[in-house]
Amino acid sequence: MxxxxxxxxxxxxxxxxxxxxxxxxxxxxxxxxxxxxxxxxxxxxxxxxxxxxxxxxxxxxxxxxxxxxxxxxxxxxxxxxxxxxxxxxxxxxxxxxxxxxxxAAQPLDREPVDVVALAGEVVDDARVVSADRVITMRGAAEAVVDGDGPRIQQVLRNLVGNAVQHTRPGTPVTVSVGTRDEQVEVAVHDEGDGIAPEHLPHVFDRFYRADPGRGGGSSGLGLAIVEAITTAHGGTVGVTSAPGRGTTVRVTFPADHATRRGR
Ligand SMILES: Nc1ncnc2c1ncn2[C@@H]1O[C@H](COP(=O)(O)OP(=O)(O)O)[C@@H](O)[C@H]1O
Ligand SMILES: [Mg+2]
The missing domain is CATH 1.10.287.130 (Signal transduction histidine kinase, dimerisation/phosphotransfer (DHp) domain)
Incomplete structure (x- = not known):
């Protein structure tokens, strides 16, 4: 026993x-x-x-x-x-x-990049291509991130591109860049028709399109790329939208050390 x-x-x-x-x-x-x-x-x-x-x-x-x-x-x-x-x-x-x-999660090329300067270039290009729109930039004069400049610019291009592509001609777009809680935050807001609640949870999925009828040149990969690049930098991404109230996509990146010390 x-x-x-x-x-x-x-x-x-x-x-x-x-x-x-x-x-x-x-x-x-x-x-x-x-x-x-x-x-x-x-x-x-x-x-x-x-x-x-x-x-x-x-x-x-x-x-x-x-x-x-x-x-x-x-x-x-x-x-x-x-x-x-x-x-x-x-x-x-x-x-x-x-x-x-x-x-493949290879390490990013990291160097100090000014997100305000990158966003400025994207906004300039968008104003030339979509002369019918008022595209406003506001916020900080400088916001530095330790990151991969071309990829961060790709994030901004995709977001501004969406605000232009998925809203009616003439719809205003605002790009704001600021530094908060050791994060650089970029918000791209448009006053378009917005995204219906049933589509909203899926817009970051690969190949997902909420409005497949609305345009050529749409792959449904833009926001998936935004999410992949942002999270690879240790950042976050989020969207708020409602029909008739427009859409805001916010991305954050950890600010570089000098910015965090309050340069
Ligand atoms: N600013 C916006 N306003 C309205 N709908 C949007 C906006 N941004 C994205 N969407 C919706 O989310 C879907 C996914 O976006 P994205 O991944 O960039 O793919 P796409 O190649 O279609 O632009 C779009 O097809 C569109 O239906
Ligand atoms: Mg897109």
Missing amino acids: KRSRWRLAVIALLAGPEAAVATAVRNAFDAQRRAQDRLRSFVADASHELRTPLATMHGWIDLYAQGGLRDPEQLDHAMARMQAEVGRMRLLVDELSLLAQLD
């Missing part, structure tokens, strides 16, 4: 660490399976997205091969359509490869 109790205690002692190891191994396998599932659905979605412009180009080429584009005007039209599709594919491939690089 006594001996069997001892045996049970010894078994429990031995089982303790083994059970912990078994749980850790199981968790690692689960994590790996989830990563594989994510990758599989990413590849499936990417192929699906690439198939659409490919099918369109195929259609035009077939039409040409069957002698359906004799007229030079028709041919010009076909070429212009194919050029647009090639442009879509190039954008998509660029965005996909950027996301794949970010997924």
Whole structure:
């Protein structure tokens, strides 16, 4: 009787660490399976997205091969359509490869970058492209982050691009940059129609579009890239939006050491 109790205690002692190891191994396998599932659905979605412009180009080429584009005007039209599709594919491939690089979690190139200067360039470009809009910049004169300048600028381009692309012509856009609680915060606000509550939780998902009818040149990857770049810097991202009240996307990046000391 006594001996069997001892045996049970010894078994429990031995089982303790083994059970912990078994749980850790199981968790690692689960994590790996989830990563594989994510990758599989990413590849499936990417192929699906690439198939659409490919099918369109195929259609035009077939039409040409069957002698359906004799007229030079028709041919010009076909070429212009194919050029647009090639442009879509190039954008998509660029965005996909950027996301794949970010997924690989390689260390970022970090140096002190002034987010105000980066945002200023993005706003200047947007004003030239969308001359019908009032695009306002306000906030700090300087806000320095230890980060990868071109990628942070990509974040700003995607956000300002969305405010322009997903709102009606003429809708005002405001970009604010400030430093708060050792964070540099950028808010891109528009006075557009806003995003419906049922779509809002999904806008950072890869390939998600809340308004697929509204425009070409839309991959549904812009905000996924924003999130990937921001979190790679140790920052955060959030969106508030309501129909009729416009949309605000806020990103934060940890301020660089000099800014934190109150340079
Ligand atoms: N400022 C905005 N106003 C309204 N809808 C927006 C805005 N920004 C993003 N969205 C919605 O979120 C979706 C996802 O955005 P994003 O990932 O940048 O993809 P897209 O390539 O479509 O711009 C968009 O398709 C759009 O429906
Ligand atoms: Mg976008």
